[in-house]
Amino acid sequence: xxxxxxxxxxxxxxxxxxxxxxxxxxxxxxxxxxxxxxxxxxxxxxxxxxxxxxxxxxxxxxxxxxxxxxxxxxxxxxxxx
Amino acid sequence: xxxxxxxxxxxxxxxxxxxxxxxxxxxxxxxxxxxxxxxxxxxxxxxxxxxxxxxxxxxxxxxxxxxxxxxxxxxxxxxxxxxxxxxxxxxxxxxxxxxxxxxxxxxxxxxxxxxxxxxxxxxxxxxxxxxxxxxxxxxxx
Numbered sequence: 598x599x600x601x602x603x604x605x606x607x608x609x610x611x612x613x614x615x616x617x618x619x620x621x622x623x624x625x626x627x628x629x630x631x632x633x634x635x636x637x638x639x640x641x642x643x644x645x646x647x648x649x650x651x652x653x654x655x656x657x658x659x660x661x662x663x664x665x666x667x668x669x670x671x672x673x674x675x676x677x678x
Numbered sequence: 679x680x681x682x683x684x685x686x687x688x689x690x691x692x693x694x695x696x697x698x699x700x701x702x703x704x705x706x707x708x709x710x711x712x713x714x715x716x717x718x719x720x721x722x723x724x725x726x727x728x729x730x731x732x733x734x735x736x737x738x739x740x741x742x743x744x745x746x747x748x749x750x751x752x753x754x755x756x757x758x759x760x761x762x763x764x765x766x767x768x769x770x771x772x773x774x775x776x777x778x779x780x781x782x783x784x785x786x787x788x789x790x791x792x793x794x795x796x797x798x799x800x801x802x803x804x805x806x807x808x809x810x811x812x813x814x815x816x817x818x819x
Contacts, residue, residue, distance in 0.1 A: 598776040602789040636790075639726040640719075640797050647715035675772040 599628070603635045611635075710812075716805070723801055729790040735798045742768035742802025747810055759785050760795065767799035768806075 607615065611634050615626045633641035652663050671677070724735045737755040744752050745768040756764065763782060766774050782792050 598779045600779070600789045600793055603793060606789075635793070639722050639728065639794075643715070643719040643722045647712065647719055650712060650715055675770075 603628075603631055607631075607635055611637075719801070720805075723794075723797055728794050729788055730794045735794060738764050738795055738798040739802035739805070741765075742799040743806030743809070744802075745769050746803045746806025764795065764799045767796055768803040771800065771803075 605612075615631075615634070618626055618630075633645055635641065652667065653660060656663065658666075720739075724739060725732050728735065734756060737753065738760070741753050741756060741764055745765060752765075754761070760782075763774070763778050766778060779792060782795075783789075787795075
């Protein structure tokens with residue numbers, strides 16, 4: 598079940614951005630993006646900033662290695678993302 | 679459902695107006711270079727504007743974090759009606775069913791409240807596991 602507010606409860610500005618993204622990618626905007634863009638100040642923005650720092654910031658691990666860790670973790674969580 | 683709405687304020691706040699307490703963050707998370715990000719996220723999720731009271735959000739995060747650490751002593755400071763959903767999200771989110779969400783709606787929760795409860799439970803699961811990982815590294819070091 599998808600919550601209707603997360604599916605289509607975004608602000609008009611965000612909805613416009615989602616239309617552009619859908620047109621350019623020719624795909625439905627992914628659920629992860631819909632979630633991060635819903636009420637971004639209380640969840641999406643801060644977690645995206647943290648994720649960016651962890652996954653793309655300075656590290657002893659390469660970006661590829663970090664992505665592998667993330668993929669393995671998602672696998673354990675039975676998540677395809 | 680009583681005690682959930684930001685308007686009815688049925689539960690006490692888990693922390694005072696000064697913000698996130700350090701007990702919610704392990705030593706390494708405080709001193710590590712990502713500590714600022716952790717604090718910012720916790721504040722936004724647990725203390726930002728919402729459809730549920732901040733005290734409830736903190737209690738959900740704490741319960742989920744305890745689950746993630748594998749403890750049998752799980753805090754029960756949240757309404758019983760939320761136990762199943764919060765515990766399922768924290769331990770194995772992929773087992774959440776439509777019926778679980780429908781039950782929350784039938785209990786009177788709005789979709790925004792369910793969204794917040796879900797985020798708090800997921801965040802608790804994440805911080806609990808992160809704390810476990812830091813503790814494991816500390817033990818190995």
